[in-house]
Amino acid sequence: MTPRPFLLALLLAGTLALAACGSDDGGSAGGAQADAKPATSAPKKITIAYQAIPNGDLVVKHEQWLEKALPGTEIDWKLFDSGGSVNEAVAGGSVDIGLAGSSPVARGLSQPLPYEVPWIHDVIGKAEALVVKKDITSIDQLKGKKVATPLASTSHYSLLAALQGAGLSAKDVKVIDAEPDDIAAAWSRGDIDGAYVWNPNLAKLIKDGGHVLISSADLAQQGKTTYDLAVVTKDFASKYPDAVKTWVAQQDRAVKLFRSDPNAAATAVGAELNVGAEEVLPQMKDLIFLTAAEQTGADYLGGGLAKNLLAAAEFNKSLAQIPKVQPEASYASAVDATFASAVGG
Secondary structure (H helix, E strand, C coil): CCCCCCHHHHHHCCCCCCCCCCCCCCCCCCCCCCCCCCCCCCCEEEEEECCCCCCCCHHHHHHHHHHHHHHCCEEEEEEECHHHHHHHHHHHCCCCEEEEEEEHHHHHHHHHCEEEEEEEEECCHHHHHECCCCCCCCCCHCCEEEEEECCCHHHHHHHHHHHCCCEEEEEEEEEECCCCCHHHHHHHHHCCCEEEEEEEEEHHHCCCCEEEEEEEEHHHHHHHCCCEECCCCCCCHHCHHHHHHHHHHHHHHHHHHHHCHHHHHHHHHHHHHHHCCHHHHHHHHEECCCCHHHHHCCCCCCCHHHHHHHHHHHHHHCCCCCCCCHHHHHHHHCCHHHHHHHHHH
């Protein structure tokens, strides 16, 4: 379920009384102690939109670090299929913190949705790719073929960029809107010729006879870098800044666990995805994880990410995927490095 412009307009026209909740530092299980101090104030409940992506968010969830850091706060983890559906949830006021790709976030900020980016879950790299049948050996051979991707997702953005690079447009290809699990099922049935999708479903398609034509790592070299980002509603961040800092501390802790003990991190992620650590570890290695200290630099939360989001919005606008682009300052002000600086400093 990806957002359509009219649906977001209807949601935004309704109440934007966003749910308020919070988080803090702490917990134990498999990693070093978290760096941040306990929050001085925390809400009764935090609603978190997460996705089945093999990154640190699943480590935090599985190890219950946030629950242990905030014993007096209910942590409600809600699974979403894509960043587009997370945007819908934010517009409807049903989540406080969520995970969405950089293209959906660029779309959301262009609405504009009332959220900001305090954390980069990962730089996507090879973890998202265009997979096709064996007899297709170049992107231009996709003309007239059926290619699935979740619309309004980072994969959709990358698919459009890949097609543009090959001299094609979305009109030249039968782009099918489908969520990742549905894509894997359609591939198995032989209903589609290709798909741009992320792990773990990317790995399923490759295992089921597909091969990669181009990955998001390749597109990054062409100036189309993509990320998995955290978003927090402005209302929540203003009411519970200590809670956001604590949430960031747990995410930073997960990155450090992956670096110090990748098998332990992969075991936690695998438990959430119902697969073994040996299957998850290669998928995690296809993502680039950054510590809080690294994220505050000029290339990321310190400036580079805001430029990336503006560029993604402009690209989406050029392809008529969104109706307008906000002023540059809107994207810059939506990237908040203060929480990562407090944790990583």
